[in-house]
Ligand SMILES: Nc1ncnc2c1ncn2[C@@H]1O[C@H](COP(=O)(O)OP(=O)(O)OP(=O)(O)O)[C@@H](O)[C@H]1O
C-alpha cells in the first residue's frame with residue numbers, strides 16, 4: 001500500500017448563475033510512496049493546486065477517491081482534523097502571507113503541536129530541534145516574521161510543517177517567491193530533511209529546473225489530466241508526450257550560452273476548462289495531430305516500467321534524434337549547474 005493513493009480524481013467547480021462548470025481536474029490517478037517525492041508540473045491553471053487541496057481534504061472532490069495510509073480523505077478526515085494528528089502538512093507559496101505577523105516564530109511553531117498529546121517540555125524540545133534543522137538560530141524563535149528575510153520566513157514555514165513529524169507534506173510552489181540563491185538553499189534543505197526524516201513530498205511547481213533535482217517521480221499535467229508520468233530520469237531524458245516535450249522546450253536554463261533549439265513549439269491557445277475538446281485536449285495545439293486525436297482521447301500506454309503516457313503518437317517522439325540530442329544537452333547543462341552549487 002502506498003502512503004497516498006489517488007483514484008480517478010475529478011474536481012469541477014460550478015459557476016454561479018450558469019449551468020456550466022470549470023473542469024479543473026479530469027480523472028487523475030497517482031500514488032506517492034512513503035518517503036518519496038512526486039512532483040506535479042504543468043502550466044498555470046492545469047489543476048495542480050486543486051489536486052493539492054483535495055489531497056489535504058480542504059475541498060470535496062466531484063468524484064474519485066483519495067486514500068492516505070489506506071484511509072479515505074474527506075469530510076472530517078482532513079489536514080485540519082485532530083484525526084490526522086499532524087501526519088499531513090502544507091507549505092505555501094508566499095511565506096509572508098502564511099505567517100501571522102503578530103506572532104512570535106515560537107508561537108507559530110507551537111500551534112500545530114496543539115493537536116498532539118505532548119507535554120509543554122516536549123513541545124519546547126521539538127521546536128528547538130526543528131529551528132536548528134531548518135538552519136535558523138534559537139534567538140529567531142522570539143522574533144516576528146517581519147524581522148526575517150523571505151528565505152528565512154520560508155524556513156519557518158518548513159519548520160512549522162515538519163514539527164509534527166508528518167508522513168506527507170504538500171508543497172505548493174514553495175520556492176517561486178524566492179530569489180535563485182534562496183531557492184537553491186530551500187531545495188537543498190528539503191532534500192536533506194527528506195533524507196533524515198523520511199517525509200514524503202507532493203511537490204507542486206511549474207519550475208522544471210527545481211523539480212528535476214528534488215523529485216523521484218514526475219507527473220506532467222495539462223488541463224486537469226496527467227498526460228505523462230514517470231521517474232524524473234524518464235521524464236527529463238525521454239519525454240514521450242508532445243506536451244511534456246513542449247513544456248521542456250520552453251525551459252530557460254540560467255545560461256545564456258546554451259543554444260537551445262525549440263523541439264516542439266506548442267501553437268495556439270490552451271482550450272478553456274469550461275469547454276474542453278472531445279478528443280485529446282492537446283489536439284488543437286499539437287504538431288503531430290491526426291484525425292483520431294480530435295475525436296477520441298487516447299488510452300493510457302505504458303512505454304517503460306513505471307512510465308505512462310496518454311498519446312497515440314508517443315513513438316514518433318521517441319524516434320526524434322533531435323529531441324534526444326536536445327535532452328542530453330539539457331541534462332549535461334543541468335548537471336553543470338548542480339555541481340556549481
Ligand atoms: N474555487 C474555484 N472556483 C472556480 N474555478 C476554480 C476554483 N479554483 C480553481 N479554479 C479553476 O480551476 C483550474 C485549475 O486551477 P488550479 O489553481 O488548480 O491550477 P494550478 O495548476 O495550481 O495553476 P497555478 O500554476 O497558476 O497555481 C483553473 O482554471 C482555475 O481557474
Ligand SMILES: [Mg+2]
Nearest residue numbers: 048049050172
Ligand atoms: Mg497553483
